[in-house]
Amino acid sequence: xxxDGMILIGLLRCPETTASYDADAWNALVSIARAEQLLGxxxxxxxxxAVPPEIAGILNEARINxxxxxxxxxxxxDCARRALADIESxxxxxxxxxxAAAGLKASEGRHIGDLDIMVARDALSATExxxxxxxxxxxxxxxxxxxxxxxxxxxxxxxxxxDRDRMIDVHHNxxxxxxxxxxxxxxxxxxxxxxxxxxxxxxxxxxVIHSAAHLFADGELDGxxxxxxxxxCLLDEFSADDFWSELQLRATHHxxxxxxxxxxxxxxxxYGTEIPRGWRTKHWQDRFYLKRFTARDAWGRGTRPFxxxxxxxxxxxxxxxxxxxxxxxxxxxxxx
Numbered sequence: 001x002x003x004d005g006m007i008l009i010g011l012l013r014c015p016e017t018t019a020s021y022d023a024d025a026w027n028a029l030v031s032i033a034r035a036e037q038l039l040g041x042x043x044x045x046x047x048x049x050a051v052p053p054e055i056a057g058i059l060n061e062a063r064i065n066x067x068x069x070x071x072x073x074x075x076x077x078d079c080a081r082r083a084l085a086d087i088e089s090x091x092x093x094x095x096x097x098x099x100a101a102a103g104l105k106a107s108e109g110r111h112i113g114d115l116d117i118m119v120a121r122d123a124l125s126a127t128e129x130x131x132x133x134x135x136x137x138x139x140x141x142x143x144x145x146x147x148x149x150x151x152x153x154x155x156x157x158x159x160x161x162x163d164r165d166r167m168i169d170v171h172h173n174x175x176x177x178x179x180x181x182x183x184x185x186x187x188x189x190x191x192x193x194x195x196x197x198x199x200x201x202x203x204x205x206x207x208v209i210h211s212a213a214h215l216f217a218d219g220e221l222d223g224x225x226x227x228x229x230x231x232x233c234l235l236d237e238f239s240a241d242d243f244w245s246e247l248q249l250r251a252t253h254h255x256x257x258x259x260x261x262x263x264x265x266x267x268x269x270x271y272g273t274e275i276p277r278g279w280r281t282k283h284w285q286d287r288f289y290l291k292r293f294t295a296r297d298a299w300g301r302g303t304r305p306f307x308x309x310x311x312x313x314x315x316x317x318x319x320x321x322x323x324x325x326x327x328x329x330x331x332x333x334x335x336x
Contacts, residue, residue, distance in 0.1 A: 005294030
């Protein structure tokens with residue numbers, strides 16, 4: 001059976017397509033959705049649609065697991081809020097936990113892993129001390145890794161809670177310090193929106209910009225279909241006449257208009273997201289992104305290894321200048 005990630009895209013766009021699925025198609029869909037961490041989202045999309053009994057059990061389990069992850073993520077966010085109550089900085093929730101806390105459509109069925117927060121850069125030391133005092137511990141004990149994070153990255157080395165086994169990533173920006181775009185973190189935090197729980201989330205435009213930057217200006221596109229689904233949901237929910245002009249202005253201000261434009265047009269190409277007609281320009285590179293997004297076989301295993309390697313190299317190239325990249329890769333290779 002010649003299947004790739006397009007079977008998952010087809011379902012997310014139009015769940016009714018499952019009416020023609022045989023056992024092999026269902027197995028492929030579940031395997032690919034699980035590999036892309038989209039099984040909970042698939043379960044939500046298939047609510048009210050008849051599926052085989054064996055698949056119904058899998059989807060029900062995915063719904064239960066997504067609900068558990070949501071509750072655990074919000075609880076962890078509240079634990080962080082209490083631990084950081086005395087620091088002199090806004091604490092901004094990011095990614096999946098932010099979507100859940102704000103009640104956004106992007107959180108429906110979404111897999112939520114680590115807790116990501118952002119604080120002012122001059123509050124990093126106080127944040128670090130408060131979290132360590134509240135039971136979090138360092139994940140990366142190697143001195144090189146620790147120094148690399150502190151000197152070059154947009155976040156502290158990751159921490160994990162010694163009792164709850166939950167990780168937290170503390171950001172002070174949305175891209176590494178060595179990346180070419182220099183997002184205005186101060187402006188992002190100034191425009192952040194206060195929630196009822198005392199924590200903040202990015203304003204709508206900045207939330208989309210962060211998601212686009214995370215996918216196209218930093219990472220190697222692992223989990224790309226899930227992250228692009230986030231962008232689709234955010235654009236669909238925020239879309240209004242004045243939103244698109246604000247998004248372009250903010251993206252240009254942060255130096256991330258190319259990444260945001262790419263995210264919007266690929267969301268339109270892949271999921272049919274409604275975007276302004278003037279944003280629907282095509283680029284010869286788009287087909288390679290689509291091939292990378294869909295590089296899965298019927299068992300959910302990665303395919304197109306050379307294309308994956310190219311995007312892996314691209315992700316590191318975006319993060320740091322050539323000489324620094326060469327030194328970093330040489331050091332990591334020697335460390336094994």
